[in-house]
Amino acid sequence: MTSRYRILAASAVVATGSAIALATHAAQAQAPVLGGGARSAVADSSCRLDAVAAAPTGRDSRWVEMWRSNPASQKPAATARALAAPGAVTAAEAVPGAGLKVAGAPAAAARMSYARAAASTGDDVAEGIVAPDRCVWLVTVKAAFTPRSAPYGATPVRYDSYTTVFDVATGQFLSITAGTTAPDVLNGANIAS
Amino acid sequence: MRKGFRAAVVTACVVTVGLVAPQAARASTPGCSLSSHCYSILRGSGITFYGMYGTWNRAAMGTSSSASNPQFVDSEMWFSPNASTNAWVETGLARGYFSVPAATGYYAFGAYQTTGGTYHEYSFGAVSQSSGVTDEYQISRGGTTNTFRIYFDGSYKTTPSVGFWSGSTLDIGAEVATSSGTAGTFNMYPKGLNSGGSHVNLGTETPMVDSPLYGNRPGESAWTWRIP
Numbered sequence: 001m002t003s004r005y006r007i008l009a010a011s012a013v014v015a016t017g018s019a020i021a022l023a024t025h026a027a028q029a030q031a032p033v034l035g036g037g038a039r040s041a042v043a044d045s046s047c048r049l050d051a052v053a054a055a056p057t058g059r060d061s062r063w064v065e066m067w068r069s070n071p072a073s074q075k076p077a078a079t080a081r082a083l084a085a086p087g088a089v090t091a092a093e094a095v096p097g098a099g100l101k102v103a104g105a106p107a108a109a110a111r112m113s114y115a116r117a118a119a120s121t122g123d124d125v126a127e128g129i130v131a132p133d134r135c136v137w138l139v140t141v142k143a144a145f146t147p148r149s150a151p152y153g154a155t156p157v158r159y160d161s162y163t164t165v166f167d168v169a170t171g172q173f174l175s176i177t178a179g180t181t182a183p184d185v186l187n188g189a190n191i192a193s
Numbered sequence: 194m195r196k197g198f199r200a201a202v203v204t205a206c207v208v209t210v211g212l213v214a215p216q217a218a219r220a221s222t223p224g225c226s227l228s229s230h231c232y233s234i235l236r237g238s239g240i241t242f243y244g245m246y247g248t249w250n251r252a253a254m255g256t257s258s259s260a261s262n263p264q265f266v267d268s269e270m271w272f273s274p275n276a277s278t279n280a281w282v283e284t285g286l287a288r289g290y291f292s293v294p295a296a297t298g299y300y301a302f303g304a305y306q307t308t309g310g311t312y313h314e315y316s317f318g319a320v321s322q323s324s325g326v327t328d329e330y331q332i333s334r335g336g337t338t339n340t341f342r343i344y345f346d347g348s349y350k351t352t353p354s355v356g357f358w359s360g361s362t363l364d365i366g367a368e369v370a371t372s373s374g375t376a377g378t379f380n381m382y383p384k385g386l387n388s389g390g391s392h393v394n395l396g397t398e399t400p401m402v403d404s405p406l407y408g409n410r411p412g413e414s415a416w417t418w419r420i421p
Contacts, residue, residue: 060347062320062328066301070318094263122313124350129318147312148290149304151271151281151364152232152401157310172316179311181353 047113049082049169050075051131066129072167072174073129083171085109088137092164095145095176106142108185111135114174117165119192120183121175135168140185145178222374222405222420227263227290233408234366235416237385237395238276244333244341244386245272245363251326252377252419254299256289264371265289268379268418269302271364272332272341274357280308282332282355284343286320289371301328303343308356317345324377333386334358363395367406367418376420383414 053073056064067073076082083091088109115132118125125132145162159178163185166173177183183190225231237245247270254266269285282305288298299322304314320328331344339354365383367376384392394414402408402418409417 056348062326062346063348066318066320066346069321073318121315122311122353123315124352127348127350147304147306148265148314148370149267149269149283149287149368150230150306151273151283151362152234152236153276154281154306155279157279157306157312159312172319175313175315177311177313179307180309181307181311182313 046133047111047135047168048131048133049135051114051134053129053131053134056129063129070129070172071170072134072172073131076169080169082169083137083166085111085137087171088139088166088168089141091166091171091173092139092141092162093143095141095162095164106186107140109137109139110185110191111137111168114165114167116192117174117183120190121163121165121177122181123175130167130174136174137164137166137168138183138185138191139164139166140183142186145176147178221372222369223372224404225369225372225374225406227265227370229370231369231403231406232367233369233402233406233418234364234400235381235383235395235408235410236399236401237363237383237414238361238397238399240385240393240396241359241361242272242363242385242393242396243359243388243390244331245270245360245365245383246329246331246333246386246392247365247381247383248327248329249379249381250324251286251299251320251322251328252324252379253322253375254286254288254377255375256371257373258289258371263290264374265369266371266374266376266420267368268366268376268381269368270330270332270366270381270383271362272360273362273364274308274360276362278308278357280306280356282341282343282352284317284330284332284345286328288322301345303345303350305341305343305352305355307354313352315350317350331386333390365416366408367420369406369420374420376418378417378419381416381418383416 114130114134114136115125117136117138140163142161145159162178165175256264258264271283273281284303301317306312335351341352342349
């Protein structure tokens with residue numbers, strides 16, 4: 001079995017949602033071909049689908065409430081259906097919005113720890129509410145992207161690719177990055193070790 | 194294309210009275226869309242700031258966002274080196290399209306665009322909408338040159354270098370990218386941060402409001418917005 005098909009099989013198992021509590025994923029090889037004939041250049045690393053961020057201590061009560069209500073911060077429900085690689089790519093492809101169809105554009109996903117993804121995107125994992133060893137999908141899509149929000153009067157920048165991060169267990173969106181320092185799952189650029 | 198030009202014309206009239214008259218009650222926001230954002234903001238300028246601080250309530254916001262028609266309503270603040278530099282740090286609340294069209298939750302978020310052109314947006318986390326809850330936001334210098342800490346209710350995330358460490362343009366208010374947006378009343382209280390980290394008023398305060406949004410400056414360094 002090639003690494004490609006091994007990963008696809010693993011994703012299918014994850015997608016059933018039946019093994020979330022037990023799933024601890026050791027290092028895996030390349031992610032599957034996912035769009036436009038592209039293949040991820042990034043190997044997966046160990047992480048846990050059900051890793052839970054440490055309960056905030058000494059924090060503002062509003063922050064604690066956010067931690068409690070945030071899906072990616074908590075243990076997935078027993079009935080949760082984890083996001084498989086194709087689903088992660090589909091979600092990432094939907095980012096550019098109406099009128100910008102990207103189906104078939106080169107795209108690839110790599111499953112890794114949130115700590116590694118955060119180090120790659122410039123996020124600060126130490127102050128987040130997602131466990132550093134929580135499994136996330138890092139997904140790169142080679143398609144036009146314009147940032148959702150911008151200040152009044154700013155000139156919108158149009159990027160030719162972008163990379164998103166999704167929580168594997170819940171599918172929750174965590175971040176998006178575009179530009180020269182953005183991580184690229186397709187060629188391995190800017191991805192922390 | 195955003196509505197900057199049209200709103201600038203409106204602003205010329207607004208500044209003279211410091212108040213935007215409320216329009217007839219409407220439940221929608223015609224003319225606002227993902228490709229043509231509408232704003233109801235108070236801009237502070239004319240002083241060098243080293244960050245900004247703001248508080249506002251978790252008023253209701255609504256959109257009919259879907260995968261085929263992504264839309265959003267934000268209540269937030271932006272910190273920019275000046276009005277002509279295409280770089281900024283922002284934080285606030287988002288309802289609707291939050292980088293994933295199907296997402297319809299109510300999220301606290303942070304984002305920045307560096308002078309080098311990198312854009313990054315992230316979720317602080319899902320929060321429960323409640324008009325009785327007021328959150329605190331702050332964008333202030335990090336420990337390393339050109340980095341900022343983006344605070345939400347006392348906790349923060351630190352940006353990488355964004356290419357600037359001070360700013361003279363502070364915006365606070367609404368960004369609406371939907372023709373069917375709804376929003377309750379947001380009472381926002383912004384302050385700039387001076388070199389000592391103290392809260393100061395926003396300097397020259399200029400309301401900028403796109404129709405059909407409502408915006409009102411009830412006093413110095415205060416802003417109220419809603420969707421009529």
